[in-house]
Amino acid sequence: MKMIELASGTSVWRGMDYYESKKVTDWTEISPTIYEGHVQGSAFEPYTVRIDTVHPRRSVCNCAFAAGRHVICKHMIALYFTAVPQAVQDFEDMVKQWEKEQEEQQQKHLAELRAYVRSLSKKELQEQLYNALLEIKDLNQRRW
Ligand SMILES: [Zn+2]
Incomplete structure (x- = not known):
């Protein structure tokens, strides 16, 4: 390899x-x-x-x-x-392994995000939601 x-x-x-x-x-x-x-x-x-x-x-x-x-x-x-046909197999295995790790990372990240959101108080949630909506609006304006 x-x-x-x-x-x-x-x-x-x-x-x-x-x-x-x-x-x-x-x-x-x-x-x-x-x-x-x-x-x-x-x-x-x-x-x-x-x-x-x-x-x-x-x-x-x-x-x-x-x-x-x-x-x-x-x-x-x-x-x-x-x-070297084995090299093709090894490479495909490596790519699969990498994709699996990416997927696991993604799942871990989502779980952390969920836990974080659940840990927030109502006041904090309202503030975070307000900020997120402002960011989305800002991004949309930049796109057009
Ligand atoms: Zn060449």
């Missing part, structure tokens, strides 16, 4: 798109952790990509984003997902 962790979110999602639309035209396993292949990008010629899944920064691609830099591009991610 190092490849994913070192890539930007944009590269990961664009790489996933490339993987799903089968933009990796061919690939070879050089060793169990090194793969080479070609990825059809926006240019006419496919990009030549080499990934090292243990040392991701040694990966290379001749696209404008990655050429001469030690960054992970969407073509590397596309090759990674294509050559």
Whole structure:
């Protein structure tokens, strides 16, 4: 999963798109952790990509984003997902886990909000409601 962790979110999602639309035209396993292949990008010629899944920064691609830099591009991610099916599974599990945590956070936040509202006196509630209505009105005015 190092490849994913070192890539930007944009590269990961664009790489996933490339993987799903089968933009990796061919690939070879050089060793169990090194793969080479070609990825059809926006240019006419496919990009030549080499990934090292243990040392991701040694990966290379001749696209404008990655050429001469030690960054992970969407073509590397596309090759990674294509050559290592387990990586797709791990990534999907990670996203599910993240969504579950987000959901739990949200539930916790709502419970805290409910508890807070219940702890207020009538006078405090009236004041808070008045402030909230003013804020809503203010937001609406800004929108138009
Ligand atoms: Zn690239």
